[in-house]
Amino acid sequence: MALNKEQMLDLYRQMRTIREFEETVANFFSQGQIPGFVHLYIGEEAVATGVCANLEKQDYIASTHRGHGHAIARGASVNKMMAEIFGKIDGFCKGKGGSMHIADIELGFLGANGIVGAGLPLATGAGFALKYMKKNGVAICFFGDAASNRGTFHESLNMASIQKLPVVFVNENNGYGISMSQARHQNIKDIADRASAYGMPGVVVDGNDVMAVYEAAEEAVKRARAGGGPILIECKTYRHHGHFEGDPTVYRTDEEVNAWKAKDPLPRFASRLQEMKMATEAEIKQIDLEVKKIIADAVEYAQKSPVPSQDELLTDVYCN
Amino acid sequence: MIAGIIANPASGKDIRRLVAHATVFDNLEKVNLIRRILLGLQAAGVQRVWVMPDYFNFYEQALDFFIGENQLTMETKLVPMKWNACQEDSQFAAAKMAELGVRCLITLGGDGTNRVVAKGAGDVPIMPVSTGTNNVFSVMLEGTLAGLAAGLVATGVVEREYSLLRTKKLIIHLNGKAVDIALIDAVVLEDQFIGSRAIWNMGKVRQIVATRGEPFHIGIAAIVGALHPIDMRAAEGINLIVAASGEQMLDQNQGSIIQVKAAVAPGLIRSIPVRSHELMSPGQKVTVRHRPCVIALDGEREIIVGPDDCCEIELAQTGPYVVDYKRTLKRAAEKGYFINR
Numbered sequence: 001m002a003l004n005k006e007q008m009l010d011l012y013r014q015m016r017t018i019r020e021f022e023e024t025v026a027n028f029f030s031q032g033q034i035p036g037f038v039h040l041y042i043g044e045e046a047v048a049t050g051v052c053a054n055l056e057k058q059d060y061i062a063s064t065h066r067g068h069g070h071a072i073a074r075g076a077s078v079n080k081m082m083a084e085i086f087g088k089i090d091g092f093c094k095g096k097g098g099s100m101h102i103a104d105i106e107l108g109f110l111g112a113n114g115i116v117g118a119g120l121p122l123a124t125g126a127g128f129a130l131k132y133m134k135k136n137g138v139a140i141c142f143f144g145d146a147a148s149n150r151g152t153f154h155e156s157l158n159m160a161s162i163q164k165l166p167v168v169f170v171n172e173n174n175g176y177g178i179s180m181s182q183a184r185h186q187n188i189k190d191i192a193d194r195a196s197a198y199g200m201p202g203v204v205v206d207g208n209d210v211m212a213v214y215e216a217a218e219e220a221v222k223r224a225r226a227g228g229g230p231i232l233i234e235c236k237t238y239r240h241h242g243h244f245e246g247d248p249t250v251y252r253t254d255e256e257v258n259a260w261k262a263k264d265p266l267p268r269f270a271s272r273l274q275e276m277k278m279a280t281e282a283e284i285k286q287i288d289l290e291v292k293k294i295i296a297d298a299v300e301y302a303q304k305s306p307v308p309s310q311d312e313l314l315t316d317v318y319c320n
Numbered sequence: 321m322i323a324g325i326i327a328n329p330a331s332g333k334d335i336r337r338l339v340a341h342a343t344v345f346d347n348l349e350k351v352n353l354i355r356r357i358l359l360g361l362q363a364a365g366v367q368r369v370w371v372m373p374d375y376f377n378f379y380e381q382a383l384d385f386f387i388g389e390n391q392l393t394m395e396t397k398l399v400p401m402k403w404n405a406c407q408e409d410s411q412f413a414a415a416k417m418a419e420l421g422v423r424c425l426i427t428l429g430g431d432g433t434n435r436v437v438a439k440g441a442g443d444v445p446i447m448p449v450s451t452g453t454n455n456v457f458s459v460m461l462e463g464t465l466a467g468l469a470a471g472l473v474a475t476g477v478v479e480r481e482y483s484l485l486r487t488k489k490l491i492i493h494l495n496g497k498a499v500d501i502a503l504i505d506a507v508v509l510e511d512q513f514i515g516s517r518a519i520w521n522m523g524k525v526r527q528i529v530a531t532r533g534e535p536f537h538i539g540i541a542a543i544v545g546a547l548h549p550i551d552m553r554a555a556e557g558i559n560l561i562v563a564a565s566g567e568q569m570l571d572q573n574q575g576s577i578i579q580v581k582a583a584v585a586p587g588l589i590r591s592i593p594v595r596s597h598e599l600m601s602p603g604q605k606v607t608v609r610h611r612p613c614v615i616a617l618d619g620e621r622e623i624i625v626g627p628d629d630c631c632e633i634e635l636a637q638t639g640p641y642v643v644d645y646k647r648t649l650k651r652a653a654e655k656g657y658f659i660n661r
Contacts, residue, residue, distance in 0.1 A: 002511070188347070188348075189347065193333075195344075196344050196346065202337065203333060203334060203338050205334075206516075211514070212514075212516040212517070214515070215335065215515045216335050216338065216516050219335065219339050223338065259404065272513065275626060276512045277626065278512070
């Protein structure tokens with residue numbers, strides 16, 4: 001389906017929101033104002049944005065430790081996200097989970113996840129539930145290149161395939177599992193090749209091109225929703241920052257980083273919008289300014305929110 | 321006595337595995353294919369083979385496992401170049417191989433891969449082996465035979481007049497400047513983004529310019545083949561104007577639109593409403609009237625044409641030389657090359 005100008009600008013706005021959110025988190029983390037770990041999505045914005053733009057209310061997504069972008073693309077409140085990352089009571093988990101536990105079941109966002117590859121069986125289960133309950137929904141699972149070496153990947157793809165579940169497995173291949181390059185952790189380069197072993201289509205797309213991701217996800221979601229079974233989409237992308245904030249990234253060269261930064265999905269899409277006369281430079285700048293304000297407000301919201309009291313220490317830990 | 325191999329590790333993996341029923345061509349199969357090609361080249365007397373480096377590392381993987389009687393004794397080398405996992409790698413490698421004295425280039429990929437190689441290869445002949453999706457230029461061929469045929473060309477055992485064909489090409493002119501080429505077809509799409517590159521939505525096609533097309537082809541060339549077949553030896557090309565969906569009913573009533581049924585992608589057979597078509601003479605240029613648009617070259621969206629741009633497509637007779645593997649092998653047999661008395 002062709003997107004109109006408004007929808008195109010929405011894609012840009014979404015990517016800009018993720019970028020601004022992440023850069024702000026990086027800034028406050030470096031100042032020591034954010035507890036715990038953060039894994040930033042800077043550079044990978046086109047993947048979450050292009051995929052989630054195809055989803056409907058009844059759909060689910062399962063995320064990763066690098067989950068802020070997925071949550072924002074699914075429509076999670078940036079105020080509550082920022083508060084959670086700051087460890088404040090108004091966060092998604094009352095400030096007790098932090099970056100890697102942001103979840104919003106109302107949005108079908110099954111959560112970020114501190115365990116590599118742990119989202120795969122969650123999404124598969126969600127896909128099973130959607131099919132069993134005839135909800136015409138689709139479950140999306142985001143996961144990294146190294147997660148595709150885990151047993152959960154193979155078990156999940158096998159089960160989703162044999163049960164013909166409406167699951168779209170979205171591999172964000174950023175070339176590294178923590179500090180280990182893909183060349184050192186698997187003897188293939190295209191994770192999409194693994195799809196055929198489970199009897200499902202696997203395709204490779206440019207994960208830094210939001211329109212390429214959008215098109216592939218559109219077709220995959222349509223197919224899964226129509227009962228065509230699971231699909232594996234591999235998005236080739238790159239994280240500009242380290243695995244976690246503070247990672248010295250000694251395992252990669254400046255040359256490599258700069259080559260990928262030249263393919264940054266944001267300026268790439270912005271300039272394409274202008275070339276096609278779908279947006280002016282002024283319109284792009286206006287969006288940037290609006291987003292800056294939204295994220296500044298989220299920081300203010302988080303900073304004003306109190307830290308959880310000691311009474312909260314044991315609440316929300318066990319069911320009932 | 322030198323040959324070259326350019327294998328595209330990204331071919332056979334695009335969105336057409338999802339929107340159509342295109343073949344999955346994994347890279348390990350390409351490794352096997354390269355091994356068979358190498359053995360064919362060696363049997364034909366080639367002494368040195370240059371291989372393009374790539375992100376999958378076909379070179380080392382292919383050389384990793386030669387056993388028994390199938391040992392590789394000829395020299396193999398990686399082309400000295402930096403690769404960036406983009407299509408320019410293939411163009412650069414082809415140009416470099418031409419400099420290095422390569423006498424025949426074997427490509428593994430689809431028509432898109434060969435388009436890029438042709439931009440760098442100059443007059444070095446190409447033996448195009450299909451591992452892609454749209455395969456009009458490239459041939460579905462057993463690797464051993466591809467290696468043998470390419471080797472017979474590289475070593476000069478079979479004369480060029482028997483073994484080679486000069487193909488046509490399309491030159492894309494944007495605002496008066498030649499910006500790219502296509503070997504088989506240039507398709508004007510009512511689109512604004514390159515996105516996932518492939519073409520599958522025929523509702524977006526507005527114009528087709530092709531060097532050839534036959535009813536047994538797959539892809540856009542199949543439309544040409546169904547309407548007015550043009551083979552690779554013919555000098556002319558063709559320009560088709562496709563009706564937009566809103567126009568169809570109106571003009572069908574007037575009887576001026578032809579519905580052409582064609583296999584536009586693996587597993588996708590569609591009816592295309594063709595408003596008009598005209599043959600093109602060598603050197604003729606046609607204007608792209610639908611703007612803004614995206615132009616797909618040999619099956620892949622490549623060029624964005626803005627609303628104020630001027631774009632023309634020219635038919636030229638100066639496409640790459642390709643190896644006719646059947647004529648090459650037959651000629652070698654006629655010359656007794658395979659007989660040892």
